[in-house]
Amino acid sequence: MNLHPDYLLNQIQGPADVKKLSVDQLHQVADEIRHLVVEKDAAIGGHLGPNLGIVETTLAFHYVFDSPHDKIVWDISHQSYPHKMLTGRAYGFLDNERYHDVTPYSNQDESPHDYYRVGHTSTSIALAVGMAKARDLTKQSGNIVAVIGDGSLSGGMALEGLNNAGKYDGNLIIIFNDNQMSIDDVNGGMFDQLTALRESNGEAPNNLFKAMGLDYKYIADGNDVETMIHALEDVKGIAHPIVLHVNTVKGLGYAPALADEEAWHWHSPFKIEDGSDVAPASDAENYDQIIKDELGRQIEAGQPLMVITAAVPGVFGLGEIKAKYPAHYDDVDIAEQYSVTYATGLAENGARPVLFQNSTFFQRAYDQVIHDMALNRYPVVTIVKNGRISDDSSTHQSDFDLAMLSNVPNIEYLAPTNAEELVAMLQWALTQTEKPVIIREPAGEVTHGPISATAFNQIKAQVVHQGKEVAIIGLGDFFALGQAAAAELAKDGIDATLINPVSASTLDEATLGQLVNDHQVVVTLENASMSGGFGEHVDRFFAPTKVRVLNFGAAKEFNDVVPLAELYDRYHLTPTQIATDVKAVLKNL
């Protein structure tokens, strides 16, 4: 139901309605937007700080410009809630039964005021320059506006974008939303110079934007809607690219968010009155902690570890490492390419780098993995998290990591099946010196079990149960699914062999070769997209033989917030479905 039928926002169907508002009404709508951001995030979780900081900029944009004739591109788009409320989608925030009808990122299928599905950082300038040049080439008109935050500016593509924007000579407005996202964490680098610009009202020398050849203006109070309206009116229709450096306050209007900007960038459901979590903190075991505990032991034993993250410490809880071992911790900002090549340099000169990365963001460093890490064979250790079939947004689809990493020479991509194996692999990876090792952190709850080996120089698949006729190979966290499928087959008297393949990138051909003698069907299970993944490598091995292979994993497709149960059902990833498919093949042999 509509929780706020009295709100002015109910009467705003689109930008035309924003233009009719008085200054007082603009202030009222700003308050309403802030309340709705907090209320919705409190109920279902979401990005909070970025949306609270950008309210006035968004109101001013729709007051001054004429969307969608004038076009606005949101970097990452995690700050687009106010934009959505002002472009016909307020219902997704007013009505708690419709919270899920409006997605949290921009989406061109949802509104003509949105242009891209986007969830990774630092892309907005490139997209906006492209739109601007297309406008010129096709003789269209209208302003093109990009909005990018300071957190995203450290990403190489954003800087490539500034250089190319500086070479362009038509209308382009880059709103640099400086909410000092990184201020607590960063000393030196570009962020000190941005501070100098803020403190000098934009007058300090060594201006990064001007150094890229761009025109520049500073707006000290980006949370004053009248100031923002004047600022945008001043640049509307400008015939060359300009950066509007807008100083805003992240989390403005919600006290807990102002007190801890990092914690409130994104937040899970909370109680509005004090910001406390709705769900009690879990004290269950988790793989992150198991990894960090092992690294702590190694650091205390004198290993020259360097723990590296590219601006996602929260994903792994790396604040703990930073606090206890600051000399062994480095957050390189949003700079995934740099993180891998930097790790290679650390390894070359005798340190032991341990890089933590999310599957979806690791895609940004693919060439660095190949050209710097793999070709050069330095012993960089990487932990990949969230490599799995998931119910995430399609912008963060995380099941491509096997195709990305298992096909690169010289890398061992290990897939532990339980906590003990994970620790054994990590210990080995940190002592060996022959190659880069990537460890796929298992998804889901922690399981315990035997380790497959203590050294992994030679990959030896672990035959956990020797059966016959059918062999099930369960990779990493899908080993448990293999056990369940084997139990299902046992009900029909089929005694399936059960194998932990240990590595996603190296096949133990000796063990697999023996299956040809007394097995008719081999089953592969991978928590990943199958195209280019583990199962296809097994297929190639058995392709010239009489053995039939059945692969289970995700199809090659994007999925946008599809419930996991639905995906598992679609991909036949339940023990019953697997057993049924296996029996069908057996019957037709």
Place this chain on the structure above:
Amino acid sequence: MNLHPDYLLNQIQGPADVKKLSVDQLHQVADEIRHLVVEKDAAIGGHLGPNLGIVETTLAFHYVFDSPHDKIVWDISHQSYPHKMLTGRAYGFLDNERYHDVTPYSNQDESPHDYYRVGHTSTSIALAVGMAKARDLTKQSGNIVAVIGDGSLSGGMALEGLNNAGKYDGNLIIIFNDNQMSIDDVNGGMFDQLTALRESNGEAPNNLFKAMGLDYKYIADGNDVETMIHALEDVKGIAHPIVLHVNTVKGLGYAPALADEEAWHWHSPFKIEDGSDVAPASDAENYDQIIKDELGRQIEAGQPLMVITAAVPGVFGLGEIKAKYPAHYDDVDIAEQYSVTYATGLAENGARPVLFQNSTFFQRAYDQVIHDMALNRYPVVTIVKNGRISDDSSTHQSDFDLAMLSNVPNIEYLAPTNAEELVAMLQWALTQTEKPVIIREPAGEVTHGPISATAFNQIKAQVVHQGKEVAIIGLGDFFALGQAAAAELAKDGIDATLINPVSASTLDEATLGQLVNDHQVVVTLENASMSGGFGEHVDRFFAPTKVRVLNFGAAKEFNDVVPLAELYDRYHLTPTQIATDVKAVLKNL
């Protein structure tokens, strides 16, 4: 034989010998190095301009610093010939029988003065910061020096590197070798501001390096060895990061190279006296020209094409497009990530972007291909060149493109088998609006033949010859190899079916499914690494059936300048080997 037994270089076995040289001798050695660079490149081809420009910097480095205790990292390392001559490898330049004993890029297996196999740009700062932090963490000493050119500075990772260097607080010297590589091509952006720095003796405001938080010094005459010695003595042992902006002249000492810096960046064998080519220009047909001719027709017919390159116009001869259709051409500098996302923006707003990229450099834009291009399904058209098994340096290995691109949803990765099919695919790609299309430019000489279709919305494999028992699927430029293998099998009375699969990313399952009825063996041929590639997709399709599949392509391994004939033999890529392998499987059915 040693062509210059009289050269002082014969007495330089390493950096210790450089330190003994008088100023006059340093000048003499500089002259010798220049002569040898020109002489070797004239004989076998190689990087010329970058090596001629860096001679004095290199001499000064080895005069002032103590390599390998002090370490120098060369960006791309295409300017490392002088370094190699001064670190015990002058024989590879003095003795024309040993030209191939010294590789053209840095190589840690070749010398303790080299640290990485490197051939892609913009990595040196990341590597150097890593080495510096590892030095600190492991309580080593010595200076860390990175050398990076202005051409590489536009790459996002270099800029990420500057930001992270600016955050570091120990010894690090970044030599910014500004030889105005891009000066002819570039207006605006960072390069205008670098010009302002040169013209103001380093005093101009809006200094990119200072904006990244770095200390900075300008050296106007980087080709004066005494100046460079003093400059490096001044910063040796410095306790914080500093950028030495060194102004040098690319191609210094060879008149033709000074007259056309771009043409002499790398050069094939030439006559020293006038710089003319040894090999006469070929007037044979080539696929680049066929593509450019088609694009020219489309532009003249009014299509809003935008031809994009990320600083490799020479690979495709795009200067022709730039000259004839300047409004339809954009070189975005070394900025591969940007190029893809920018193309997506162009497509969104109604232009028709055509991106040209080398297989090996395209790796830099993997996430942009997935997150911006594929997920958003805009009709960006990309031409990928050199996707093939090759005799290149391992730094430029180019056979990973099928694993990189064929596993991404929503993309059609087309593999034409001849000129007519290439044009048909390009024409279709530029009129359809449903998805990004990538076209794999065939390697080798142009062939002609029938087209498989005029539209490629639905992939329909082309059964070129209907046989039985054995089916050969030859992808793209390996279709011809399939024909040859079929001819070989015909000698033994085997009438193989011959199929052009059209796409590397989409299987025509209807056509493949029919093979199950009357074929025992399916053969796949791909000019690529097989791991994650085309053949494995075919394997997965047939895995649950009785059909045996044999895959032919490259193994998952790096190869460093291995002759193509040797690779083909190793991978069984000759018609005779293929036929023999097929017959062996048939015999054991």
